[in-house]
Amino acid sequence: MAKSNSRRGESALIAHYFAPLCDPDASFGLTDDAAFLTVPDGQQLVLTKDMLVADVHFFANDRPELIARKALRVNLSDLAAKGASPLGYMLGLGLPADWNEDWLSAFCEGLKQDQGEFSFPLIGGDTVKTAERLTLSITALGTVKAGKPILRRNAQPGDDVYVSGTIGDGALGLLARRGTLSKLTTSKQSDYLVDRFLLPRPRIDLSPLICHFASASMDISDGLLGDAAKMAMAAGVSITLMLEDIPLSDAGNMLVQRQPNLMHTALSGGDDYELLFCAPRMHREAIMQTAQTFKTPITCVGAVEVGKGVNLFDRENNCLVAGQNGAYEHF
Amino acid sequence: MAKSNSRRGESALIAHYFAPLCDPDASFGLTDDAAFLTVPDGQQLVLTKDMLVADVHFFANDRPELIARKALRVNLSDLAAKGASPLGYMLGLGLPADWNEDWLSAFCEGLKQDQGEFSFPLIGGDTVKTAERLTLSITALGTVKAGKPILRRNAQPGDDVYVSGTIGDGALGLLARRGTLSKLTTSKQSDYLVDRFLLPRPRIDLSPLICHFASASMDISDGLLGDAAKMAMAAGVSITLMLEDIPLSDAGNMLVQRQPNLMHTALSGGDDYELLFCAPRMHREAIMQTAQTFKTPITCVGAVEVGKGVNLFDRENNCLVAGQNGAYEHF
Numbered sequence: 001m002a003k004s005n006s007r008r009g010e011s012a013l014i015a016h017y018f019a020p021l022c023d024p025d026a027s028f029g030l031t032d033d034a035a036f037l038t039v040p041d042g043q044q045l046v047l048t049k050d051m052l053v054a055d056v057h058f059f060a061n062d063r064p065e066l067i068a069r070k071a072l073r074v075n076l077s078d079l080a081a082k083g084a085s086p087l088g089y090m091l092g093l094g095l096p097a098d099w100n101e102d103w104l105s106a107f108c109e110g111l112k113q114d115q116g117e118f119s120f121p122l123i124g125g126d127t128v129k130t131a132e133r134l135t136l137s138i139t140a141l142g143t144v145k146a147g148k149p150i151l152r153r154n155a156q157p158g159d160d161v162y163v164s165g166t167i168g169d170g171a172l173g174l175l176a177r178r179g180t181l182s183k184l185t186t187s188k189q190s191d192y193l194v195d196r197f198l199l200p201r202p203r204i205d206l207s208p209l210i211c212h213f214a215s216a217s218m219d220i221s222d223g224l225l226g227d228a229a230k231m232a233m234a235a236g237v238s239i240t241l242m243l244e245d246i247p248l249s250d251a252g253n254m255l256v257q258r259q260p261n262l263m264h265t266a267l268s269g270g271d272d273y274e275l276l277f278c279a280p281r282m283h284r285e286a287i288m289q290t291a292q293t294f295k296t297p298i299t300c301v302g303a304v305e306v307g308k309g310v311n312l313f314d315r316e317n318n319c320l321v322a323g324q325n326g327a328y329e330h331f
Numbered sequence: 332m333a334k335s336n337s338r339r340g341e342s343a344l345i346a347h348y349f350a351p352l353c354d355p356d357a358s359f360g361l362t363d364d365a366a367f368l369t370v371p372d373g374q375q376l377v378l379t380k381d382m383l384v385a386d387v388h389f390f391a392n393d394r395p396e397l398i399a400r401k402a403l404r405v406n407l408s409d410l411a412a413k414g415a416s417p418l419g420y421m422l423g424l425g426l427p428a429d430w431n432e433d434w435l436s437a438f439c440e441g442l443k444q445d446q447g448e449f450s451f452p453l454i455g456g457d458t459v460k461t462a463e464r465l466t467l468s469i470t471a472l473g474t475v476k477a478g479k480p481i482l483r484r485n486a487q488p489g490d491d492v493y494v495s496g497t498i499g500d501g502a503l504g505l506l507a508r509r510g511t512l513s514k515l516t517t518s519k520q521s522d523y524l525v526d527r528f529l530l531p532r533p534r535i536d537l538s539p540l541i542c543h544f545a546s547a548s549m550d551i552s553d554g555l556l557g558d559a560a561k562m563a564m565a566a567g568v569s570i571t572l573m574l575e576d577i578p579l580s581d582a583g584n585m586l587v588q589r590q591p592n593l594m595h596t597a598l599s600g601g602d603d604y605e606l607l608f609c610a611p612r613m614h615r616e617a618i619m620q621t622a623q624t625f626k627t628p629i630t631c632v633g634a635v636e637v638g639k640g641v642n643l644f645d646r647e648n649n650c651l652v653a654g655q656n657g658a659y660e661h662f
Contacts, residue, residue: 028482029436032564033409033549034379045368045376049470051423051459078364088623092423092468093383125380126468135461137423137468139380149367151359218364230342240433 010127017108021258023088023121035124043143045087048078050140053135054096058198064103066108066198067134075140076118076202076223077273081219083150083211084205088123094096094130107151118204118276142210155216155235159278161302162287164203166249167224171269172262174181174198184258189251196249202275205294210277213287217277223268225321227276229310238307241316251281267312278304341458348439354419354452367457368418369470375477376418378470379409385427385464389529390508395434396478397529398465399441405552406471407449408604411425412550414481414541415473418568419454423468425461425488449535461655475542481608486547487564490635495534495627498555502600503593504528520582527580531604536625541608544618548608554599555651558607560641569638574648579628598643609635 027035039045052074054060054128058067072089079086091111095104115121123141144150155161173193177180182191203219216235220227224246232239248256248266256263280285284300291298311326312321350360358366370376383402385391393401403420405518412419422442426435447453448581454472486492504524506512512521534550534551541548547566563570579587579597587594610618615631622629643652 009431028484032378032480032482032483034415036413037378038399038477039370039377041372042372044369046365047368047421047470047472048365048453049421049423049457049468051425051466053459053461054462056459082367086366090378090380090470092380094382094384094466123555124378124380126380128382128384128387130384130464130466132463133383133461134360135425135466137380137382139421139470141378144367146369147523149363149447151363153362154358239563263480269485309532 007319008246013127017104017124018081018125021108021111021115021122023123026088026123026140030124032326033331035090037123037141039143042146044146044149045083046079046283047143048075048140050075050078050138052136054135058118060134061294064107065113066109066145069114069199071136071138072111072114072118072120073200073202074273075138076204077200077219077221079140079142080203080207081217081275082142082144083207083214084144084216085207086118086120088142089141090103090123090139091125092098093125093127094135095097095127096130096132097163098132113134116204119307144330150210150214150217151210151230152216152218152234155231155237155239155304157237157306158281159215159304160284160300161239161241162277162298163220163224163247163301164206164275164298165201165205166247167251167272167274168252168266168269169193169196170271170273171265172252173222173256174269174271175196175206175265181255185251189254190252192249192251197271203275203296206275206296207309209287213279213283214277215279215323217275220272220274220276224272224276225312227268231276232309238305238309238311239302240305240311240313241302243320244314245299245301247297269271338435344458347570348435349453349456351455352442352446354454357419357454360454363431366421368454368530373477374474377410377413377415377473377475378559379406380450380468380470381406381407381409383467384443385466390429391465392435393529395438400445401471402467403442403445403449403451403644404531404533405604406469407451407535408531408550408552410471410473411538412541412548413473413475414538414562415475416538416546416547417449417451417535418472418474419452419471421454421470423441423458424458425466426458427461427465449533463495481545481548483547483562483565486562486568486570486609486635487611488568488635488637489612490546491612491615492570492572492633492635493608493610493629494551494578494632495537495606495629496532496556496630497578497583498551498603498605499583499597499600499602500524500527500580501531501602502554502596503583503586503622512586516582517530520585520615523574523580523582525621528602531602534606534627537606537627540618540621540625541606544614545608546610550605551603551607553601555596555603555607556643562607563640569636569642570633571588571636571642572633573609573644574630574651576630578628637642
């Protein structure tokens with residue numbers, strides 16, 4: 001741990017910054033080597049882990065609050081995809097050599113804000129000096145009712161395929177964050193997209209719907225087409241998507257109309273953090289009715305079929321993408 | 332993920348290297364976003380997380396098998412300190428830009444070896460490219476009987492203080508690894524110490540003894556004196572240690588006789604990964620008898636008293652260290 005005069009040592013850093021964020025029942029004020037958790041009877045633990053590295057997964061000069069919140073949210077998104085309720089998280093924090101207290105203070109403010117929003121306390125972790133890029137490793141824990149976990153591999157021919165929210169905003173937001181879209185968007189549109197890139201919306205609110213209806217579910221972190229291909233492969237099925245049905249935001253729609261090849265970015269880029277799930281066709285009406293009780297829109301975008309890989313069709317029934325890996329080569 | 336011609340992409344890497352290491356019941360062949368764990372009735376989950384960075388926590392050119400095994404073992408050591416049985420682990424692997432398949436293959440061999448030795452399967456994780464130093468983040472999970480967790484803070488005046496194994500070999504092994512001790516040791520002694528530094532022995536075998544007798548327990552990762560000071564602070568007590576009783580290995584003993592200031596290194600350096608635990612005095616005989624059934628020696632090295640900080644006395648009752656942080660200033 002860095003111990004220069006102007007900065008706290010590891011113990012002081014834990015006591016000052018991290019102890020106030022922790023769940024006292026599980027982590028004893030972070031004064032111990034380990035956290036203790038009781039999983040309620042009839043519940044099963046869901047665990048997921050994401051590493052995030054500066055200038056790979058976020059920009060090192062992004063606001064520290066937003067880096068913290070995105071790190072939590074990409075993990076919460078994985079929990080949401082499994083229909084889980086957040087329980088808590090462990091934080092591995094690799095600080096670069098030039099970290100300072102202002103940065104860390106703002107970073108912890110971001111953690112605090114989203115911990116509150118998602119009832120997701122810190123339960124433990126480790127802080128080290130990396131000498132190079134900021135590196136975050138989050139282990140997120142949640143609970144689901146014990147029974148049949150909702151896995152990618154359970155997609156069945158005959159299922160409908162749904163997505164939450166709108167697709168492509170994260171990838172278009174990355175372009176906007178880089179300034180690539182400045183001639184194509186208003187500043188309001190650009191701000192909307194950048195915000196979607198910097199601050200994913202983990203769909204924890206949809207967990208009850210996922211638990212009740214979904215046969216298979218995952219979050220879309222690497223692009224709809226690529227992630228649908230992963231689901232198709234895990235389940236040994238084909239997933240057919242209808243281009244016209246894929247929901248874009250107003251900003252996304254406008255961009256694709258002005259520059260059609262941005263549809264490629266929208267469908268293949270990362271950082272959506274929306275849910276991709278399947279459910280038996282017989283539940284379609286109930287799902288669409290239930291969805292109306294949530295703020296987040298749900299859209300049926302295709303179907304699971306016997307076969308392999310992802311197929312994307314336009315309204316004239318032209319196949320735009322056909323293949324196992326969802327590569328978007330024909331646009 | 333690195334995707335150069337000569338190396339696999341992330342999915343292929345997971346399928347080839349990590350899926351064979353995983354627990355199929357919990358992780359579904361690593362084909363999903365999350366792992367699912369059922370904690371048996373009456374058991375509580377123990378979680379710990381350590382990040383390790385190349386050239387901070389290990390040498391980048393250490394053998395990859397040993398890097399892998401040490402990463403698992405430092406986490407297993409935390410579980411052992413809580414009297415826990417290993418359940419499984421999640422691996423965050425930040426690969427440097429120049430990783431190659433030979434390295435990764437050997438690294439996974441190391442994981443496999445210690446997973447077997449400690450019944451500690453992989454249940455999930457994440458692999459990213461860090462562009463700089465190898466970074467490992469392990470979240471280790473274990474179980475204990477639900478009830479009163481064995482924390483640092485539960486040390487009580489009147490308790491005896493014990494350590495497992497021998498103290499200082501890790502810190503002296505680091506010096507030997509750097510070649511600093513070559514004029515002082517035989518190559519056999521040096522090999523012994525380097526091995527102790529590279530390959531900690533997590534005292535999982537002592538878990539039943541810890542569970543049965545210990546009031547408080549932690550592992551010694553930052554030096555006996557500093558860690559005893561942490562325990563004293565967490566419990567609001569003083570810990571008195573007797574120098575003559577602190578067990579050194581033959582190699583450690585020889586070094587300290589030849590160069591007395593190495594005692595400072597032995598007691599303040601890191602990487603022991605032995606257990607430091609307290610137990611009521613009334614259990615001393617039972618503990619020493621039980622200890623004979625284990626290969627790892629147990630030594631009573633001091634006592635918990637009313638007060639603050641760590642005090643170290645020599646056989647003439649001179650106080651060598653007195654203070655809250657265990658700083659070893661008077662040697």
